[in-house]
């Protein structure tokens with residue numbers, strides 16, 4: 001049973017975890033468009049492929065899937081997740097299962113404003129958000145929202161062009177400098193991350209690992225501590241079922257004055273997933289079980305509280 005990890009970049013741990021779980025039962029294949037992606041060299045076999053926007057990209061990946069009898073494929077970068085979801089049927093036709101949610105849902109994840117609206121429509125607590133600055137100014141005048149606020153790109157990632165803002169001038173500047181920005185109420189509280197696996201056969205959330213983000217670096221969780229709270233598990237469970245996610249996802253959540261607010265979803269392994277794995281939440285194992293045609297039992301909350309994770313650098317020489 002072979003697995004293909006697309007755009008592996010520097011996510012060496014993910015490659016290693018799959019190798020360990022497959023343990024001779026199959027191979028881990030990896031791709032990237034650069035020979036300088038260190039995770040390639042941890043795979044059993046790797047391919048340098050065109051960039052994901054190249055016209056022949058999907059056909060190249062499909063031919064790898066066919067030739068190497070790939071049972072499942074997933075990507076570690078956002079834009080490619082949409083692409084996989086869009087071409088799902090072509091992968092299924094060559095006998096490869098793309099581990100990804102439905103296309104519309106994936107697209108919604110990359111539009112933070114659409115996400116807020118879906119949350120609101122389904123009765124979840126949401127972060128007050130604006131895409132029209134005039135509407136925001138009007139609400140400031142009406143006393144419905146106050147500075148500071150948070151400004152970020154609607155389709156942003158990796159914490160690029162985000163800022164805490166305290167005045168009209170700064171809002172104007174941010175909107176002038178960048179397109180497609182949104183204004184959000186400033187969440188003055190604690191930030192959490194959830195690593196979730198939704199069984200691809202039963203569609204049930206079967207693993208939820210939650211951590212408090214202690215230090216962030218370059219948009220990624222750098223240091224975190226595992227936490228457990230039944231209220232939070234229930235919120236996540238209800239949300240992923242309502243939205244209809246499949247496979248592995250990563251959710252950003254804020255806690256402000258004892259209320260949880262879902263902020264965004266990355267429909268892939270989050271950068272902080274190693275914290276969950278090292279704490280015993282083994283999603284690769286669950287994926288492999290699904291690929292063998294078996295449904296996973298829930299392990300939600302089956303890990304210890306207070307486990308601390310610290311990231312550090314390694315090097316690869318070729």
Ligand SMILES: Nc1ncnc2c1ncn2[C@@H]1O[C@H](COP(=O)(O)OP(=O)(O)O)[C@@H](O)[C@H]1O
Pocket residue numbers: 112127150152156157158159160162184185186187188191216219252263264
């Ligand atoms: N409304 C907000 N209030 C306070 N901080 C925020 C808010 N939105 C985002 N942030 C901070 O900015 C970071 C990046 O924002 P996020 O919406 O998660 O985008 P991305 O991770 O895709 O860059 C978050 O991890 C959080 O620290």
Ligand SMILES: [Mg+2]
Pocket residue numbers: 252264
């Ligand atoms: Mg985020």
